[in-house]
Amino acid sequence: MEIQQTATPPSALQHHYSDIEQQHDSAKFGMWLFLVTEILFFGGLFCAYAIYRSWYPEMFHNAHKVLSVPMGALNTVVLIVSSLTMALSIRSVQLNKSKQALGYLIATFGFAAVFMVVKYFEYSHKFHVGQLPGKFYFYDGIAGANPHQFFSIYFAMTGLHGAHILIGMIVMIFIMIKLAKGAYSPQNYAYIENFGLYWHLVDMFWIFLFPLLYLIG
Amino acid sequence: MSTQNNKAHEEFHPHVLPISAYLGVFSALIFFTIITVVVAAIDLGPFNMVVAMLIAGTKALLVGLIFMHLLFDRKLYLMLFLVGMITLTIFIVITMFDTERRGDIFPEVGKPIKVESEHYQAPIEELRAKHGGHSEHGAEEGHGEAESHGDNAGTMDADDHGEEEHESAGIDTGHEKQNSSNGGH
Numbered sequence: 376m377e378i379q380q381t382a383t384p385p386s387a388l389q390h391h392y393s394d395i396e397q398q399h400d401s402a403k404f405g406m407w408l409f410l411v412t413e414i415l416f417f418g419g420l421f422c423a424y425a426i427y428r429s430w431y432p433e434m435f436h437n438a439h440k441v442l443s444v445p446m447g448a449l450n451t452v453v454l455i456v457s458s459l460t461m462a463l464s465i466r467s468v469q470l471n472k473s474k475q476a477l478g479y480l481i482a483t484f485g486f487a488a489v490f491m492v493v494k495y496f497e498y499s500h501k502f503h504v505g506q507l508p509g510k511f512y513f514y515d516g517i518a519g520a521n522p523h524q525f526f527s528i529y530f531a532m533t534g535l536h537g538a539h540i541l542i543g544m545i546v547m548i549f550i551m552i553k554l555a556k557g558a559y560s561p562q563n564y565a566y567i568e569n570f571g572l573y574w575h576l577v578d579m580f581w582i583f584l585f586p587l588l589y590l591i592g
Numbered sequence: 593m594s595t596q597n598n599k600a601h602e603e604f605h606p607h608v609l610p611i612s613a614y615l616g617v618f619s620a621l622i623f624f625t626i627i628t629v630v631v632a633a634i635d636l637g638p639f640n641m642v643v644a645m646l647i648a649g650t651k652a653l654l655v656g657l658i659f660m661h662l663l664f665d666r667k668l669y670l671m672l673f674l675v676g677m678i679t680l681t682i683f684i685v686i687t688m689f690d691t692e693r694r695g696d697i698f699p700e701v702g703k704p705i706k707v708e709s710e711h712y713q714a715p716i717e718e719l720r721a722k723h724g725g726h727s728e729h730g731a732e733e734g735h736g737e738a739e740s741h742g743d744n745a746g747t748m749d750a751d752d753h754g755e756e757e758h759e760s761a762g763i764d765t766g767h768e769k770q771n772s773s774n775g776g777h
Contacts, residue, residue: 395604400666407669411676418680425684426691444629451625459618462659466614469606561606575659582651585625586644590632 387563395562402565403572410576417580420532424587427524434519438526439588441506441517443497447589450493451581457486458578465571468554468564476567477554483574484547487540494537501526532584539577546570607664617658624651 392398428435464479505513508530512523550567553559559567628647632640657663662670 399604403665403669404672407672411672414673414676414680415683418683421680422684422687425688429688429692444632448625448629452622455618455621455625458621458655458659459614462614463611466608466611469608562604564606572660575655578659579652579655582655583648586628586632586648590628591640591644 387560399565402569406569406572410572413573413576417532417535420528420535421583421587424528424532427528431520431524434517434522435525437517437519438522439591441514442529442589444589446493446497447585450490451585453486453490453493454578454581457483457490458575460486461571461574465564465568468559468567469561471561473554473557473559476559477551480547480551480554480567484544484551487544487547490540491537491544494533529588532588536577536580536584539580543570543574543577546573607661609658609661609664613658617654620654621651 388395388398392401460479460482464476464483467473467476467479501507505511505515506526507513507523508527509523512526514522517525547570550570554567624647628644631643631647634640636643656673662673
């Protein structure tokens with residue numbers, strides 16, 4: 376114990392862990408538990424999607440055509456690129472290149488912002504023409520029963536996903552500040568790595584949302 | 593305790609992947625995105641769904657195994673991830689056993705509720721015309737009529753392909769709890 380604590384920077388290892396690896400694994404285990412709850416959190420909405428799609432297949436088919444595939448595809452690519460830069464940012468921290476990591480993280484933040492801007496244009500168009508959830512729906516041009524149901528599900532799923540992107544962007548700002556201060560080292564990078572796990576999971580949700588909502592409705 | 597004994601003098605070395613691994617996964621993800629957009633434009637009937645989900649699953653697997661390091665980390669994390677996925681699958685499948693088969697045994701159970709809600713005013717007129725204008729209050733129908741009405745409602749949920757008349761009746765499905773006891777007589 377005593378040897379360990381002197382061997383690593385005193386700030387990195389908390390006193391209740393026996394070594395830095397145990398500390399790292401504990402943080403990661405906790406993060407994965409949280410990610411499982413996130414899977415189930417989104418899972419309820421995927422379940423709602425499956426039920427309503429099987430109840431109103433033709434309405435879903437007609438409704439999905441009003442979504443813009445180019446915009447959805449653009450957002451998919453943007454998120455995949457942001458996932459790549461996130462992974463590379465963590466890799467740079469592992470190699471003790473904090474400056475490089477900060478650059479990659481800023482890029483990730485930028486792509487997240489692009490995603491939200493594209494989403495904003497999609498949303499504002501839908502608000503304008505009345506493709507809205509539930510009783511707010513006033514669009515006239517989708518054949519089949521209950522088209523407002525499709526947009527309830529669309530806004531719930533993309534809205535929850537967008538909220539995750541926004542929260543991710545806020546957390547990224549804190550990580551940027553810490554990176555700029557050089558707070559992370561190859562011995563101590565669980566925080567940024569766990570954020571990366573979160574970011575990849577949010578990307579993973581979009582990988583499913585894009586075909587389900589935009590492509591096959 | 594074993595960790596302490598075994599690794600007391602070892603340093604913690606992060607597992608670093610070569611940059612080519614990340615770029616390779618990235619290229620594959622972009623490639624699959626293009627494929628899924630192209631395939632979705634071709635009409636394969638129900639197989640559109642199968643193909644899209646297979647591609648999305650492959651992409652998610654790539655992200656999970658490489659970007660999230662599940663392939664190289666402790667298998668505990670992979671197990672946790674799979675437990676989440678399997679739980680979700682069970683949840684969705686069992687829910688759909690219910691929602692897909694409502695009204696199969698007792699037609700009354702598959703009957704929609706909220707027929708009178710504001711949002712459905714226009715389609716409701718069609719529904720009334722079709723059923724002879726008797727469905728003022730769905731729950732208070734006579735037994736004979738309720739049976740036939742229930743049959744139609746049951747099919748509306750389970751297999752409504754091409755039944756525009758029924759579909760445009762457009763109703764949030766669900767149950768009248770009291771009705772389910774009626775159905776069994």
